[in-house]
Amino acid sequence: MDKSFVKALAEIVGDTYTLSDDESLACYGYDSTPELHSRPGAVVLPATTEEISRVLALCNGAGVRVTPRGSGTNLSGGSISFDGGVVLQTSRMNRIIEIDEENLTATVEPGVVTSTLHREAESRGLFYPPDPGSMNISTMGGNVAENSGGLRGLKYGVTDDYVMGLKTVLSDGEILKTGGKVVKDVAGYNLNHLLVSSEGTLGIFSEITVKLIPKPRTKKTMLVHFPQLEQAALTVSHIIAARIIPATLEFLDRVTIKCVEDYAHVGLPLDVDAVLLIEVDGHPAQVEEDAAGIREICERHRCSFFQTAADADEALKLATARRVALSALARLKPTTILEDATVPRSCIAPMVKLIQETAKKYDLLIGTFGHAGDGNLHPTCLTDERDQDEIARAHKAFGEIFEATIGMGGTITGEHGVGVAKKKYLPKLVGESGLRVMRGIKSALDPQGILNPGKIF
Amino acid sequence: MDYLKLINCMRCGMCLPHCPTYKETFLETASPRGRVALVRKFQEGELTATENFLEYLSLCLDCQACASACPCGVNAGELVAEFRCEKKAQEGLSFMEELILRKLVPHPDRLESATAPLRLYQRTGMQKVVRTLGLLKVFPASLGRMEGLLPKLPAAPLRQTIDEVTPPQGKEKGTAGFFLGCVMSLVFSEASLATVELLSLLGYKVITPKDQKCCGAPNMLGHDAEGLQQAARFNTGLFSSHDLDFVVTDCGGCGAELKKYGHHLEGDSKAAAFSAKVADISEILAGEAETLKGLLKPLPVKVTYHDPCHIAHCQGIRSQPRSLIKLIPGIDFRELPEADACCGSAGTYNIEKPEMSERVLNRKVANIQQTGAEYLVTGNPGCLLQLKKALAESSPQVKVIHLTELLKMSINA
Numbered sequence: 052m053d054k055s056f057v058k059a060l061a062e063i064v065g066d067t068y069t070l071s072d073d074e075s076l077a078c079y080g081y082d083s084t085p086e087l088h089s090r091p092g093a094v095v096l097p098a099t100t101e102e103i104s105r106v107l108a109l110c111n112g113a114g115v116r117v118t119p120r121g122s123g124t125n126l127s128g129g130s131i132s133f134d135g136g137v138v139l140q141t142s143r144m145n146r147i148i149e150i151d152e153e154n155l156t157a158t159v160e161p162g163v164v165t166s167t168l169h170r171e172a173e174s175r176g177l178f179y180p181p182d183p184g185s186m187n188i189s190t191m192g193g194n195v196a197e198n199s200g201g202l203r204g205l206k207y208g209v210t211d212d213y214v215m216g217l218k219t220v221l222s223d224g225e226i227l228k229t230g231g232k233v234v235k236d237v238a239g240y241n242l243n244h245l246l247v248s249s250e251g252t253l254g255i256f257s258e259i260t261v262k263l264i265p266k267p268r269t270k271k272t273m274l275v276h277f278p279q280l281e282q283a284a285l286t287v288s289h290i291i292a293a294r295i296i297p298a299t300l301e302f303l304d305r306v307t308i309k310c311v312e313d314y315a316h317v318g319l320p321l322d323v324d325a326v327l328l329i330e331v332d333g334h335p336a337q338v339e340e341d342a343a344g345i346r347e348i349c350e351r352h353r354c355s356f357f358q359t360a361a362d363a364d365e366a367l368k369l370a371t372a373r374r375v376a377l378s379a380l381a382r383l384k385p386t387t388i389l390e391d392a393t394v395p396r397s398c399i400a401p402m403v404k405l406i407q408e409t410a411k412k413y414d415l416l417i418g419t420f421g422h423a424g425d426g427n428l429h430p431t432c433l434t435d436e437r438d439q440d441e442i443a444r445a446h447k448a449f450g451e452i453f454e455a456t457i458g459m460g461g462t463i464t465g466e467h468g469v470g471v472a473k474k475k476y477l478p479k480l481v482g483e484s485g486l487r488v489m490r491g492i493k494s495a496l497d498p499q500g501i502l503n504p505g506k507i508f
Numbered sequence: 509m510d511y512l513k514l515i516n517c518m519r520c521g522m523c524l525p526h527c528p529t530y531k532e533t534f535l536e537t538a539s540p541r542g543r544v545a546l547v548r549k550f551q552e553g554e555l556t557a558t559e560n561f562l563e564y565l566s567l568c569l570d571c572q573a574c575a576s577a578c579p580c581g582v583n584a585g586e587l588v589a590e591f592r593c594e595k596k597a598q599e600g601l602s603f604m605e606e607l608i609l610r611k612l613v614p615h616p617d618r619l620e621s622a623t624a625p626l627r628l629y630q631r632t633g634m635q636k637v638v639r640t641l642g643l644l645k646v647f648p649a650s651l652g653r654m655e656g657l658l659p660k661l662p663a664a665p666l667r668q669t670i671d672e673v674t675p676p677q678g679k680e681k682g683t684a685g686f687f688l689g690c691v692m693s694l695v696f697s698e699a700s701l702a703t704v705e706l707l708s709l710l711g712y713k714v715i716t717p718k719d720q721k722c723c724g725a726p727n728m729l730g731h732d733a734e735g736l737q738q739a740a741r742f743n744t745g746l747f748s749s750h751d752l753d754f755v756v757t758d759c760g761g762c763g764a765e766l767k768k769y770g771h772h773l774e775g776d777s778k779a780a781a782f783s784a785k786v787a788d789i790s791e792i793l794a795g796e797a798e799t800l801k802g803l804l805k806p807l808p809v810k811v812t813y814h815d816p817c818h819i820a821h822c823q824g825i826r827s828q829p830r831s832l833i834k835l836i837p838g839i840d841f842r843e844l845p846e847a848d849a850c851c852g853s854a855g856t857y858n859i860e861k862p863e864m865s866e867r868v869l870n871r872k873v874a875n876i877q878q879t880g881a882e883y884l885v886t887g888n889p890g891c892l893l894q895l896k897k898a899l900a901e902s903s904p905q906v907k908v909i910h911l912t913e914l915l916k917m918s919i920n921a
Binding site for chain 1: 519535537539542555558581
């Protein structure tokens, strides 16, 4: 990148937080997406809304492209700059500006780490439910840009359900305020919802106001084994049909169970098709009733094992299998391709079967775990990036899996975003009209196309 | 270096919130994920070992908090150290490194003589004169920092005063080999004496071989793999000549290194057997909790515990020291926020990288103050030095002691 341009950036954010040396650029050439690497031209870490605004105005004027980044945990290549542009990292803006206990809202800067907000809210008896797997690292800015989900999605929804107000810096540096602290607001287009999950292509968030809810008073954790996949899937459907909405309804398939057992020795049997981790929360009386209902449904569907945690320590133990699932899989091979194909809940059994058959067909090791309650599965392919042939087979297999997902009325990404990794599957999902509308919105908000170009479509 | 170890990093970033230097800077180059990427790009020929490149790697405290957090079992701290060792092996040791790592550190008698003038310096009142007159200002800044870190030294190193065999009190349960850490013996001999007395009280015969040498950790810090292997061979041979049930140390750094002898001397079954026998004092004492309970008297003080990196991250010991503290009747134990975050001492890091060390230390001190504890307990001499100095300056009401000293206090209460 042109030295004088880097100097102009440094005049805005300071020398310490303007990086253009080889080593820094190499380190900002990746996020958590496997295989992808591309060096940006420079990296800036602004400290204020005004600095973001000035950086964007400068870049827009010079036609330099900008890719926003939080902690770089994106799984679809969304925080990588593929054209030597500027990476703008928001981590320094990490203040919780306010927790408003009267309106039950929190206002944060984009660099606040999700679990930091959890702790702060919970210390006041409040609750911010979205809990993506990366919540100890991921930033609120990234969560809003990707509309992150998590384990509690089934009962509590995803990030979008909590965003009430945003301060967004637009491509030319203009600052746009949308929404606020009011629950009802029908003045004009709902721009909050437009900006959530825009993957950094429409603007950069500099302030976020989210809804908080009262912290559930108690919870109960259950672990259930099923010899047959279909019975586990039916159990999931029947629990919800019985008007019970668990906070967590997680699933591990046979491959994952074996990997978890080999790694963590938690006492899982190797001859079962599925393990479900179920958590219900809320008022103690409701929790008791729901837990009893779930037990009855599980037993009716011939579970081979059912355990309810007696206390918090035991709950933690029961949750271990799910908690270590990704680690257990990731340790097997150097490269881990973690996907997030999502189907309607009723299609979980056929989807898991299809994933297993596809893995067999392409001679791949794919373990599937995920959020059974909301149909969001994580087929995880364990491979080795040095083995070009296997990598090619993995991409083919995922192509087929996504095709099938769309066929079942599901989506190609439930929570990781389209980025560059899922770009080629998007037209099939949203169609020509979907793409045309999205492109129209993009060119209205970012006429020069400088914000995270090449992502989504 | 094994390329596979580098590509095992899936760049998930789980290490970031645990890395003290990332938490201070938010820079990818100052994170474990970034360091693995740097070494990988070097191996792939995309980067060269420029001064800038080495400077980034040298910011690593090697606290290995990243290894505890990594889902794939990657140890970024160790990979960086391995890279620097390989580089040092090609370049060779400098004159000063040769002098310190090969001629001084492996010889306890020389080390003791070298520190003798310091004892004199403190005891004759010279220290006061030098400090009052600001004489240290004429020396390099690093010397001043070293001088400032030193607490009052004991009259003599423990190695010189302790008996080779300390008999058990009561019925003999077994035989312990005691590995004296250099800094523990030279500076914290009272704590190590407490360690030996506790073992003896619990019925163990304690053998402290006088010929033992430094564990080799300073060689590792100086990226001198050969020197480390020499230390490993010597100590393995020495301790293997005694019939021991276990080898115990009260120095977290030594314990972590001794447990890795089997790894450092690959294929040497004697070294592997030695490593398997090594235990931190907290592991041994936690196994004796029932007996110990009968010896402890009420000690109504507020206590918190700092996890040394070499104990928590390198040896995976977290619950034992806490359960031992809680054994003391009447004690008010308060968990320290971010207890297993590095204190910034990190071997010689506080001398070499004072600015970052201080930033990491300030965070630790603020967390300690928040607990309201009167005693900060820990288990590693580097942390003791660093925290004693910092707390003496900012919160003199907080005393910094070794775990065995606290237990001894309760027994004598």
